[in-house]
Amino acid sequence: MQNTHSRPVLTYGQFSLITGSFLLALAVISGAFGAHGLEGKLDARLIETYQTGVTYHFYHAFGLLFVGVLEHLFQKSFKFTRIFFLLGIILFSGNCYLYALSGIRNFALIVPLGGVTYILGWLSLGFNLLGMRPKSS
16 A cells, blocks of 8 residues: 655755754744853853854855755755764854853863864865856756
8 A cells, every 4th residue: 555645855965954844943943042141150261152153044044045045056066064064063063052061171172073064065066066056947
């Protein structure tokens, strides 16, 4: 028996747009928590680390939205850019959050790896765009 209620396959760009949207919501929640929930509970250095995580979380969630628009425009997957941005949010921003909240130094040691994945994401995007032209309708 065939499943008639299966989900449609996502079109080019939809995954990036949906993921970026949810990650932006999470960035807003993280920022609000940092601004209101951590006030007076962490020292200034840890608050700054937390805020750095939020800032880069925002940049790269917006980057995913941008990638989604490009994927739709060019009808091409920017898979590696997407993967690098997602990994960067987890490794960089996630570990900034964990370090700030726990004070465990090992989390801070992982942050540069996330920075490298962010850089690889932007390089991947640039190489994908070299020589590309929008598809005509």
